[in-house]
Amino acid sequence: MKELIKESINDLKKSDGFVYVTADGSKIDLHEAAAKGIPVTPVNPKDEVIKKLEAAGLHLTDSKFVNDLNELISMISGSGSSKGKSGKRRSFSxxxxxxxxxxxxxxxxxxxxxxxxxxxxxxxxxxxxxxxxxx
Structure with missing residues (x-):
């Protein structure tokens, strides 16, 4: 899991925007594809990272899951407030x-x-x- 998270971070860091894939799913440079007349589909790298993480059970687009995960991390690391707060996030209208x-x-x-x-x-x-x- 640790390696998956590191790999996901690296994938997002090295991406400047969309990546382009051919019909067989191979990544290709947009200029190269245009020069060779190869049709491509733009793919947002974030979507690919989200798919990989969700396949591993990390549903980071689910705010309830993220809130629960943050609460768990806070409780384990001891960084939760020591002023008697429950650790629940406050919502403001x-x-x-x-x-x-x-x-x-x-x-x-x-x-x-x-x-x-x-x-x-x-x-x-x-x-x-x-x-x-x-x-």
Whole structure:
């Protein structure tokens, strides 16, 4: 399993976008295929990695599975919060997110706090908060 994960990471790192495959499933450079007149199909490398991982029982596109896996990792590694939190992720409604973004606008105007500090203070991951700001 460890090797599969490493291999999947490497596959995604070395990919610049789509890969192209011939009718027999062989990978081919797009320019080479065009020069030789070979029909190709674009394939997203992420889709191939997802298929390999799912075949091994890792359903990383299933958010419930990912949440359970993250909770398990947190519990095993001891990185879960020691402040009595259950480890469950908190969901925010759209109106709550809007209120938090409005509150950030007020805090940002004072210049006394960073986005990261504000996100920690409200108990939201930094990247999640950034995604809300981009909204």
């Amino acid at each position: 759209d109106s709550e997110k809007s209120k938090i973004v409005e509150e950030w606008a007020k805090v940002e105007a004072t210049g006394k706090k960073t986005k990261a500090a504000f996100a920690r203070e409200i108990g939201v991951g930094y990247q999640t908060f950034i995604n809300w700001l981009r909204g």
